[in-house]
Amino acid sequence: MKGTVLYGPGDVRFEERPEPKIALPTDAVIRMAVTCVCGSDLWPYRGLQPINGPTPMGHEYCGFVEEVGSAVKSVKPGDFVVGSFATSDNTCPHCQYGYQSSCVGREFMSTAQAPYLRVPLADGTLVKTPDGVPSDDLFPSLLATSDVLGTGWFAADAANVKPGSTVVVVGDGAVGLLGVLSAKQMGAERIVAMSRHEARQNLAREFGATDIVTERGAEGVTRIKEITKGIGADSVLECVGTSESMAQAIEATRPGGFVSYVGVPHGVELKGEDLFGTHVHLHGGPAPVRRFLPELISLVMNKKINPGRVFDLVLPLEQVADGYRAMDERRAIKALLRP
């Protein structure tokens, strides 16, 4: 089969790769229904995160179980499944606490931009859709639950979004936009999306944003303070991962409020003295998507949410390099790939 490999900055190739096989009794192999390019894939693509030689890419997936190892009990060939970018046994203490992305057996998926995928710890990682194989118009939204929605949802959950909350979302990438959708689902009353990009502002409004702030940095914080009558937001979702976005998030939060951070940090440094005076709660990290998958899959299957709207570019899998380019140039929010 052919799969996606990153060779260096701007150099994505679709080339011959070994076909995945069952290596351990707890593995499954799935045939991809759809896959996609993640905002986090752009860090190494832009040369901002070093790679050690040619690196297979992709960690968002949903599809049909092809084959399972002898120990796998919960899924069987033909099932339609979604899994997280982090594998989990779903039984260890960290999993029991709901932090499956810190599972003692965790592996990060990295070969999903391909037609077939080996999934370790299949029983704990994969969730099958209820009532058999879903119709294919739901594939993009089911794919979104695998990471980008699961991460936006965790951002809202970790920022303690509740009915009536005032929420600010920093970052208008797909995760930020789905953070808006998640906050809306959790009952937030006011949702401010920080974005200066018209198409993304429109999608943010469609997902439930009540206000758009185009200013950034200190000016952006001033605008949030104006909107919140000088108080600051109850919950701020930091969905970028830079020093500037983190500072902006913390400063926009009211004393006692919550900042979640789900953007992979690049050069973020926090000063203890600055943090001390703010009284904010900080909670973030790689999203434990597995915790939320059953609920998110059900919301998609019942057509309560349509997170697949973030895919504004659809390409055949072999044109994966065009998907990276379009996202890098911000011509596309998120590229869906069809094997």
Ligand SMILES: [Zn+2]
């Ligand atoms: Zn575990």
